[in-house]
Amino acid sequence: MSARAANGSGLMTGSGYYRKHSTTQHGAAALGLPLIERAAADVPVGAAAGPIVIADFGAAQGGNSLAPMAAAIDALRARRGPLPVCVVHTDLPDNDFATLFQAVETSPESYLRERADVFPLVAGRSLYDRIFAPEQLMLGWTASTLHWLSSAPGPITDHFFVQSSSDQRARAAFADRSRRDWEVFLACRAAELAPGGGIVIVDTAVDERGGFGSEALFGALNEALRSACDSGRLTHHELERMIYPTWFRSVEELSAPFSPIYRSPSGATLQLAEVTPVVMDDPFWAALESDGDTDRYAAAQVGFLRGFLGPSFTAGLDPARADDERDAVLEAVWAAAEQLIAQDPERISPRYQLVVARLKRPGSESEL
Ligand SMILES: C[S@@+](CC[C@H](N)C(=O)[O-])C[C@H]1O[C@@H](n2cnc3c(N)ncnc32)[C@H](O)[C@@H]1O
Numbered sequence: 001m002s003a004r005a006a007n008g009s010g011l012m013t014g015s016g017y018y019r020k021h022s023t024t025q026h027g028a029a030a031l032g033l034p035l036i037e038r039a040a041a042d043v044p045v046g047a048a049a050g051p052i053v054i055a056d057f058g059a060a061q062g063g064n065s066l067a068p069m070a071a072a073i074d075a076l077r078a079r080r081g082p083l084p085v086c087v088v089h090t091d092l093p094d095n096d097f098a099t100l101f102q103a104v105e106t107s108p109e110s111y112l113r114e115r116a117d118v119f120p121l122v123a124g125r126s127l128y129d130r131i132f133a134p135e136q137l138m139l140g141w142t143a144s145t146l147h148w149l150s151s152a153p154g155p156i157t158d159h160f161f162v163q164s165s166s167d168q169r170a171r172a173a174f175a176d177r178s179r180r181d182w183e184v185f186l187a188c189r190a191a192e193l194a195p196g197g198g199i200v201i202v203d204t205a206v207d208e209r210g211g212f213g214s215e216a217l218f219g220a221l222n223e224a225l226r227s228a229c230d231s232g233r234l235t236h237h238e239l240e241r242m243i244y245p246t247w248f249r250s251v252e253e254l255s256a257p258f259s260p261i262y263r264s265p266s267g268a269t270l271q272l273a274e275v276t277p278v279v280m281d282d283p284f285w286a287a288l289e290s291d292g293d294t295d296r297y298a299a300a301q302v303g304f305l306r307g308f309l310g311p312s313f314t315a316g317l318d319p320a321r322a323d324d325e326r327d328a329v330l331e332a333v334w335a336a337a338e339q340l341i342a343q344d345p346e347r348i349s350p351r352y353q354l355v356v357a358r359l360k361r362p363g364s365e366s367e368l
Pocket of ligand 1: 029061091092095145308
C-alpha cells in the first residue's frame, strides 16, 4: 500500500511547511555534525578525476541540509585546498524541491555563501535505488530519513505508528520490511562509494526496551484520530490506512548486516565505523518554561507532527472525499491533538531516542 500523498506534495507537508516546522529535525541533525569530519578524514581527496561528489540523502526542503553540507565541504577542503565540489540533494520525485532550491540559493546559512566552486544538483530518486555511478560518491549524509520504509507493508489496526501498536501481524511485517530496506540501502551505497568514502547517518531509534521517547506525543495524536472515528468523521477503513510508514531501528538491527563487515550481493563491502545511541531533549520545552504558554507549546508540537505526517494521513482518506472535506477532517484532528497536548505538556514532552552512525567503504583489502 502506498503512503504517498494524493496531492503530490511528497511525503513532507509541502509549500515550505516542513522547513518551517522542523526545529526538532534540525536539532537531531546537529548531533551528526562531529561525525562529518571523521568521515572526511578517510576520503581519497586526491583520487577524483573531476569534482568531489557529496550527497544529502532525503533532503526534504533543504533547510536542515545546509549546515551539514557546509561542514562536509569545509572538512574536505581542509585536507586538500579549494577542490570543486558537487552537492547532490536527493529525495523522492514528488518532494518539494522548489523550497529546497530557494533554501540553497537564498538562505544566509547556505553552503554557497563564501564558498566558490560548489555546484548544487538534485536527484529525484528513491534512496532504495542506485543514484550514483560506481565509486562516484565520496561522502554522504542522511538525517531523519532512513526510518522511512520503501512503502508500508499493510494497514495497522490500532495506532498510526506500528511500534506503538499491539497489532502483531503489522509489527512483524514492518520489521521485516525495515530489515530488507536497510540491506537494499547498504547494497546501493556500497556500490556507489569510492574506497575510503563514507556516509554519516542520524536517525530515530529505539532503546533496548523498544522505547523511542515520543510515545506520549504520538499517543495524543492517536487519541485525536480515534475520537474522530468514534464521532463518525473518519471511517474505520480510513483510520487503518492513516499510518506513518516507518520503523525506528535499534542499534542491534542497524548492526545486524555487519558481521563484522557487510558484503553486498555484488561483493562490495562496508564497515559500520561508528554507531552510538543518543538522547535529544524536547526542543520546545525551554520556551514553555520561560513563557508558560501551553497553547503555543502545543501548536509547536502539532506543527512538527503535521510536517511529516500530513501527506501520509491525507493519503489514507477516502479518495471520494472532496478536497475541502479532507482538509476539514484533518484540521479537526490536529486541533483535537493540540488540545490534548496543551492539557498536559509535562506528560507529553518527548525525550527522543536517536542514533548517530558512520558507514565506511574500506580503502583497501587490508582494512577488511
Ligand atoms: C523527516 S524528513 C528529513 C529531511 C531532512 N533530512 C532533515 O534532516 O530535516 C525525511 C525525508 O526523507 C524522504 N524520504 C523518505 N523515503 C525516501 C526514499 N525512499 N528515498 C528518498 N527520500 C526519502 C522524505 O521525502 C523526506 O523528505
